Amino acid sequence: MINLFNEKKVVALLERLVNTPSPSGYTTDVMELISQQLTAIDVPFKKTNKGAIIATIEGENNDRHRLLTAHTDTLGAMVKEIKNDGRLKLSMIGGFNWNAVEGEYCQIHTAAGKVYSGTILMHQTTVHVYKNASSAERSVENIEVRIDEKAKDSNETRALGIEVGDFVSFEPRFEMTKSGFVKSRHLDDKASTALLIELIRSLIEHDVKLPNTTHFYISNNEEIGYGGNSNIPVETVEYIAVDMGAIGDGQTTDEYTVSICAKDSSGPYHNALTQQLVSLCKHENIPYKIDIYPYYSSDASAAIKAGFDVKHALFGPGIESSHALERTHIDSLKATAQLLRAYVESPMMD
16 A cells, blocks of 8 residues: 655644634634645535535445545634623633633634634632632633733723624644644644545545545534534445544553544444454554543534434544643554555445
8 A cells, every 4th residue: 555644744734724713613714724625636525504525536336435524623612791891701612621721822703804812811810819819610700811902891892893702712832843742722633634634635646546435524513513414425334533532541542543432422333343443453554542432422423313324433543631732643643544544445344
């Protein structure tokens, strides 16, 4: 097999993706970036009414299809309330803890297209004033956004064009270290998205003929539970979610291998398809780990819940500190890319 992993291209695209704000519900810009990437390599694709993108490479067998998905939407927030002092209360988009974003720089995206910078802070941050600065609960009642504008009350904030319902995105802080680590918010799931786009690019550039017609579904609502549960071609037999592997106590997943999920909170993934992925790793000498993610679901499980009759599986790079300041290693990205390549070029199981 041709080595289709180009480290520089993957990392460069990943940096562009994470630096494009895209909390769930505010993904137009990042999906336009995906459209530009696919148009440049002349891959046919269509857009769904929900704003997702499905690119297709025709294979030798056009009766039984495969589908692989990754998602571009991220965690974020919306303006819940404009306080009397001009600061903002937030409502979460996606599942994270407030302490994971406390102290982070952010952007407020107004309905009129203006963007303002700010910082997410506890109301009781100043230790010289608030005795409970360290002990106060990190909650929706205490977390607020300090806007980098002269807005001393709610009227002055509204005069900027900021209103309830405006989206708030978090500063990603992307960095690639000399030791091969990639540090950034939103590696979930923009790391997998970059890998899928670069896989498509390499398949086209090397004129690789796939055994089965394969769809690449870039979804934009996964963090809120329904990104890839519609618009699945009826010929689809196998559905692969390419998403982050969860690292922590009791987990086998690490930052240096591809993580194959056997079960998450939605239940077991299709055992035969999961074992096929394991066999591919063994045959191709791809470093891998099998794991169970206890508090997790994916676009593949969403498709099953929506009633689609498909075999579903899940794998992806191991991501440290998910839904916070995330990190992975280039070795994990490479292993995931190798399994992606091996899978799409392998015969479909009966």
